Amino acid sequence: MSGRPRRRRSEMALTILVLNAGSSTLKFALFDRRDDHPVLRFKDMVAGAGTPALEALFARLAKEGIDATRLAGVGHRIVHGGTEFSGPVAVNDDVESRLNRLRALAPLHQPYGLDALRAVREAAPRVPQVACFDTAFHAKQPEIAARFALPGTYFARGYRRYGFHGLNYEHVVSALPNLTGTPLPSRLLIAHLGNGASLCAVHDGRSAATTMGYSTLDGLVMGTRPGALDPGVVLAIMKDDRLSPEQMEEILYRKSGLLALSGLTSDMRSLLESPKSEAKNAIAA
Incomplete structure (x- = not known):
């Protein structure tokens, strides 16, 4: 006891x-x-x-x-x-x-x-x-920030930039004035860095733009996710290798990012400690 x-x-x-x-x-x-x-x-x-x-x-x-x-x-x-x-x-x-x-x-x-x-x-x-x-902080972004350059019917059906890590961004916005003893800056850039990573531009305490979009794949290179990627690459790989959507999803979510670039690990701490050139190249990305 x-x-x-x-x-x-x-x-x-x-x-x-x-x-x-x-x-x-x-x-x-x-x-x-x-x-x-x-x-x-x-x-x-x-x-x-x-x-x-x-x-x-x-x-x-x-x-x-x-x-x-x-x-x-x-x-x-x-x-x-x-x-x-x-x-x-x-x-x-x-x-x-x-x-x-x-x-x-x-x-x-x-x-x-x-x-x-x-x-x-x-x-x-x-x-x-x-x-x-995590998406709520970005929900009031202007349409120009949330919409892809696709036919309007797709936006109406929910194909849009949602953004993520919003709970953390909201916390930073609320806590920063107390930490610094000064008013919140009108314009602020916040970085959420971890196995998943993104940036958020904040204007007057609200999300104005963020690097993640429709899914948690977009934006910065992450532990096992590629970040921003030309969709033509995805289409070409699926056609050339005859991959199903599920197989492509596995590559994008679990086999890309720092893991793919280094061929070693998705953990930035381990990469920073490694003397191998592959680790240094992944860090540079």
């Missing part, structure tokens, strides 16, 4: 769990709500995804004296909200069904966020859940 005292039910009703579900880890943070302001209690991660990861998380919370079934609520980072969701939304069966239809637009991310939604519902069905979207 951990020896930690169990929290009273009234205290549990003020505790909020926030989840960021990925393909190999489940990051989480626990907040206590005090005077309507969230106060971070602790944050950590567990290995795995879906139900096994949630089970490990709930076991961890139990050791802290926290009953997951009595949380005030659970907030989820969901990568893609499409055109339907431009802000946080309470999750129900209809919302979950509509989010499920967006899996193909973010196959490295969307499935794991939805798995976490279901796992929480199964473990704590009465706890309310809220989905927050």
Whole structure:
């Protein structure tokens, strides 16, 4: 036994769990709500995804004296909200069904966020859940920034630049004045750098343009994704190698980027430590 005292039910009703579900880890943070302001209690991660990861998380919370079934609520980072969701939304069966239809637009991310939604519902069905979207920060971009130079019927059907990493950009915009002690600059360029990467131009606190577009493939070279790519290359490869859309998707999402350029790894830290010329060439890209 951990020896930690169990929290009273009234205290549990003020505790909020926030989840960021990925393909190999489940990051989480626990907040206590005090005077309507969230106060971070602790944050950590567990290995795995879906139900096994949630089970490990709930076991961890139990050791802290926290009953997951009595949380005030659970907030989820969901990568893609499409055109339907431009802000946080309470999750129900209809919302979950509509989010499920967006899996193909973010196959490295969307499935794991939805798995976490279901796992929480199964473990704590009465706890309310809220989905927050990486696409939401970019939802109010002007049409000229969101639209591709394609016939208008495609834009009407949702073929547009959505942008991603919006939760991080929104956090930077809200936190920067407090960190610097100065007002937010009218024009700001923010970089989100990780295995997935993008840039966002911010004007008066709002997204004006971003390097990611319809999917999480676009923009900067990433760990296993190519970034900006002439669509003619994709068409030619599919024709010449007689690839199915699924096979091409596998190449673009999982076999490109730094991994392809170096032939070694998708991890920038490992590339920086490597003396090999292939690593240096990948870094230079």
